[in-house]
Structures are given as structure tokens and as C-alpha cells.
Amino acid sequence: MERLLGLLKVKVVSGVNLAICDPLAHSSDPYVAIRLGQQEVFDHDTFTKDDSMGDAEFSILxxxxxxxxxxxxxxxxxxxxxxxxxxxxxxxxxxxITWKDGKVSQNIVLKLRNTDTSEIILHLEWVNIPGTVQ
Known part of the structure; x- marks a missing residue:
């Protein structure tokens, strides 16, 4: 069994210049899917294949x-x-990657692939779990 080190909190701060995926409505209903290994988390939105606004990846190692x-x-x-x-x-x-107020955190601006100008801004924060050994 793997040892639990802590929790990784990912906050989607904002999307910048996101593509308009519904040309009839002149808007979009963006969603975020975050994948770590085999785990995948979606926001609470519903979406279809034509909603894709780009993708990005980065390493948390x-x-x-x-x-x-x-x-x-x-x-x-x-x-x-x-x-x-x-x-x-x-x-x-x-x-x-910074150490501030007793926490490890990182602000990230990602350029989305498969789109011209879209970016997404994320904030990562590590949460230690009481009783775990670092």
C-alpha cells in the first residue's frame, strides 16, 4: 500500500481568451477536467465533444x-x-514553487493546445495531513 503524503489542492483561478465553442450563442460553457494518473476529476458541468476548448499538461513531480x-x-x-x-x-x-505561510504553493499559467490564444490559470497548494510523516 502506498503511503499517503498529503493532499494536492488545485484551484482553477481563471480562463483567459477562451474559444467560443457555441457560435450560435456567441458564448461557451467551459469545463475543466483534471487527470492525475488514472484519476480524473471534472467540474459539475455537463458537456459534449464539441465543447473542447483545448488541453494542456504539466508535471507535478x-x-x-x-x-x-x-x-x-x-x-x-x-x-x-x-x-x-x-x-x-x-x-x-x-x-x-514557493514556501509561504507554512504551505507549498505554485501559480501556473498554461497555454492551451489545439487553440490559438487560450490560457488557464491554476493555483496549486499542498495540504499536509496531520499524523503523516513527511
């Missing part, structure tokens, strides 16, 4: 590696690692 460390001695507002946009991720801008 660096984030999890930092979250597993004992950071109690690290000063507040410390940037633990900076991730730069490259061909292996969908980052639009560099992203900092």
Missing part, C-alpha cells in the same frame, strides 16, 4: 518532491524552484 521535504527551517516567501516554459510543458510563463 517537482512540486511533490518539494512538498515532501521538511521546510520548517525555510524562511517565509522562499522560492524553492522555478519552472521555465519549454517544449516539455505547456507553461506560458515561468512558475515559482
Amino acid at each position: 517537482n512540486f511533490v518532491e518539494i512538498a515532501k521535504k521538511d521546510l520548517s527551517h525555510v524562511p517565509d516567501d522562499t522560492v524553492m524552484k522555478t519552472i521555465h516554459p519549454d517544449k516539455g510543458n505547456c507553461f506560458s510563463t515561468e512558475s515559482h
Whole structure:
């Protein structure tokens, strides 16, 4: 059995320049699906195949590696690692994994693939579970 390290909270902050997928209504009803391994979580919306507004992917390995460390001695507002946009991720801008207020967090701006200008802004935060060993 795998050891439970904590919880990863993912907050969708906003979508920017999202494509209009319903040309008759001149609007869209965007949804988000987040997949981690075999787990997939959708928002509470209903959707059809023609609702696709693009996709993006990124790795959380660096984030999890930092979250597993004992950071109690690290000063507040410390940037633990900076991730730069490259061909292996969908980052639009560099992203900092930070230690602030006793939490590991990361703000991410992702360029959606299969669309011209759409981006999605996410906030990741690690939540330690009381009683687990880091």
C-alpha cells in the first residue's frame, strides 16, 4: 500500500481568451477536467465533444518532491524552484514553487493546445495531513 503524503489542492483561478465553442450563442460553457494518473476529476458541468476548448499538461513531480521535504527551517516567501516554459510543458510563463505561510504553493499559467490564444490559470497548494510523516 502506498503511503499517503498529503493532499494536492488545485484551484482553477481563471480562463483567459477562451474559444467560443457555441457560435450560435456567441458564448461557451467551459469545463475543466483534471487527470492525475488514472484519476480524473471534472467540474459539475455537463458537456459534449464539441465543447473542447483545448488541453494542456504539466508535471507535478517537482512540486511533490518539494512538498515532501521538511521546510520548517525555510524562511517565509522562499522560492524553492522555478519552472521555465519549454517544449516539455505547456507553461506560458515561468512558475515559482514557493514556501509561504507554512504551505507549498505554485501559480501556473498554461497555454492551451489545439487553440490559438487560450490560457488557464491554476493555483496549486499542498495540504499536509496531520499524523503523516513527511
